[in-house]
Ligand code: NIG
């Protein structure tokens with residue numbers, strides 16, 4: 001199957017030999033090709049070039065992209081897309097003055113979602129997730145990470161991961177899965193956190209590994225959740241099963257989790273709304289990707305990750321949605337890219353790099369995703385007619401996506 005895109009006003013993120021990630025000032029560059037064509041062959045980007053040397057050969061269909069931009073699909077490296085129901089009531093409670101932490105302390109928050117999920121069948125959970133995944137794909141996401149962490153029992157954690165694996169089987173989008181048993185201490189283990197950690201290490205991790213349900217392991221390293229010592233315990237146990245860490249750190253407090261992530265060779269450290277100079281130093285020279293989640297800051301009215309300072313310190317940065325029912329009920333990467341420009345002072349080039357190539361890195365997918373490169377997956381966004389790529393984050397809230405191609409399939 002060959003699809004030819006012609007008269008592309010600008011082809012964005014064109015890289016012959018893409019690096020695995022972009023850091024510091026490299027993020028300012030967004031290589032583009034004007035008046036271009038691109039050939040999709042089966043699930044791959046086969047070829048591209050300028051219209052003055054057009055592609056000549058038989059194709060199955062042609063898409064005229066006059067006035068339009070084409071870019072690689074978004075790579076959303078941090079989501080909790082599999083969850084049951086919603087937390088709309090807590091949203092209203094926060095409007096009426098309660099804080100996110102107060103809601104969690106009364107047994108709401110993650111425990112509320114866990115209760116809902118434990119009482120939802122695997123098939124029903126799958127159907128709810130399908131609706132979200134379809135919406136996310138149509139909004140231009142071509143690769144996504146999905147975490148467990150709303151199960152908090154062995155059975156329910158496995159159920160979440162099986163649902164994520166079934167999504168991966170039934171949809172063309174690339175899905176990576178992460179085991180986040182250490183998302184909160186369940187009610188039954190209140191005052192006995194060590195016993196829950198023991199359950200994670202001795203029962204959940206072996207089962208997740210033997211059923212091959214996860215690529216990564218995550219811990220919510222935060223005051224009131226899991227300490228640095230707890231995190232180390234879980235990460236070192238997970239290492240025995242070759243589960244690479246991608247961890248929640250520094251959302252509300254900087255307690256040293258960033259350095260721990262680096263020590264355990266985490267692929268990414270995510271959130272970072274509260275970031276110290278020591279944390280930045282810990283990241284320098286490491287292979288760990290800092291990931292910002294501005295939709296969470298927006299929704300909870302908490303500080304934004306200092307993305308400008310992170311990039312100015314020579315570090316890379318990725319952007320993700322954190323799609324979940326409690327702190328970021330959106331899976332829309334277009335909004336995230338806008339918010340990063342508006343609230344974190346990233347330039348459009350930096351934000352697009354953070355949401356494509358660096359997002360791919362944070363899922364171990366930079367060899368196959370995140371740039372317009374021959375041989376990479378044909379995961380493409382075709383915009384509606386827009387004046388420039390800066391217009392995408394600038395005109396936040398508008399939908400400028402006309403067509404999405406995922407693994408070579410037009411959605
Ligand atoms: O990434 N911070 C921890 N976990 C999720 C939110 C959990 C929830 O409120 O359901 C997050 O923000």
Ligand code: FE
Nearest residue numbers: 078080248322
């Ligand atoms: Fe999260």
